[in-house]
Amino acid sequence: MISKASTSADPVADDREFTFSTDDYAFLARLLKEKTGIDLGPSKQNMVYARLAKRLRKLHIPSFRAYCDFIASPEGIDELGATLNAxxxxxxxxxxENHHFEHLADQGLSEIRSRAATAGKKLRIWSAGCSSGEEPYSIAITLRRAMPxxxxxDAKILATDIDTEMVRRGNEGIYNAEALxxxxxxxxxxxxxQHxxxxxxxxxxxxxLISFKHLNLMAQWPMKGPFDVIFCRNVVIYFDKDTQRVLFDRYANLLVPGxxxxxxxxxxxxxxxxxxKLLGRNIHRKIA
Ligand SMILES: C[S@@+](CC[C@H](N)C(=O)[O-])C[C@H]1O[C@@H](n2cnc3c(N)ncnc32)[C@H](O)[C@@H]1O
Known part of the structure; x- marks a missing residue:
């Protein structure tokens, strides 16, 4: 349940364009944790201000308190998505972290091939928290290279993220040339x-090879699995231990044995x- 920002004013800096009280920050941090699992802790006020000030300017909202009230209201439901994206x-x-793709090309695919002898030529990989697509495309290129x-x-990569703008960009697959x-x-x-x-x-x-989908890892998942491989890299850094415990248990439930x-x-x-079981370099094998 999202409660409204409190009314006490406690500006972080007086010379800022928008008033941003510690209560506003606490509200936004609580909202983010509740909706996404991301736990900002007490010290990310400046980051939150910088990322959301653009939204206030765009919507002509005069203060963070008014913005918090808006996203807590039924009319603000679309803006709430933009808040989370920001x-x-x-x-x-x-x-x-190229060693993961090397491991996939060697050991990962060799085990998947062994399973295929009995289970059929089916391959499922999930990039959970795929951002703008570079990770699932690296997986897809790895498959194309290693599997003539x-x-x-029947090879499919599922790429999901909570950020709708990232999912759109990933699906498009267009990047600045410098990204290469x-x-x-x-x-x-x-x-x-060239594009x-x-x-x-x-x-x-x-x-x-890839399906991009919007998915909140904290919510229900529509897919049943099983997956041969899951990439969930640099996503849980801001999740607390309890949230991670539940998430990794759910991943284990969706992975094939091994x-x-x-x-x-x-x-x-x-x-x-x-x-x-940790195999080294943050590569884990499901053992139970
Ligand atoms: C730092 S990026 C990592 C991207 C990629 N996995 C990598 O390692 O390069 C973290 C991604 O996790 C996504 N994310 C954070 N919380 C999420 C949640 N609850 N559900 C789905 N995605 C989430 C963010 O939107 C972001 O795109």
Missing amino acids: LTTNLTKFFR DIGQW EGMAPDLREKYFE GPGKVRVKAEVRQ GFLYIGHSENLFGITERF
Whole structure:
């Protein structure tokens, strides 16, 4: 339940364009935690101000208190989505933490191939918290490169994020050319095409492997699985331990026995779940 911002004023800085009290911050932080699991803690006032001031300006709303009241009202339901979009952190890049894609190409796919002998040529990978798509496209390129016979497989990558703008961008697959800096030239040439000045687009053969969907990890999930592999990297950094416990348990429920879970470099499952075995470099195998 979202309660309204309190009425006491406690501006963080007097010279700011919009009044932003500690109560307004507490309201927004509570709302974000409740809706997304993201726990900002007490010290992200400046970040919240910077990200939401644009929304107030655009909507001609005079103060953060009025903005909080608006998003807590039935009329503000669409703006609430924009609030959540603004407050998520979407930093990502192609082949980030490349060892996960190397592991997928080698061990991951070799185990999936072994299972296919009895289970059929079906392959399911989930990029949970996919941001603007660089992670699922890196997965899809990895599959295209490592599986010359992919056309004979029922291979699907599900890419989900809570941020509707990120899902839209991912689905489009258009990036600034600089996003490919550092990528091997043969990959750039093979899997991307020019898309107007300074822009590139992921080629259709890669895009067609992925379905982008809006999904809040805190909500009900429509898919039943099972997945061979789940990527959930750099998503749970701001989730508290209890939220992580529930989430990783749900991932274990959706993975095939022995399936792989990749998490981000600053994340770990210690004290969170015993259903995975750490294989090293934040690669986990489902064991229970
Ligand atoms: C820092 S990005 C990580 C992107 C990518 N996985 C990577 O490692 O490069 C974190 C993403 O998690 C998403 N996210 C945060 N909370 C979420 C939630 N409750 N449900 C779904 N996505 C969420 C954010 O919108 C953001 O796009």
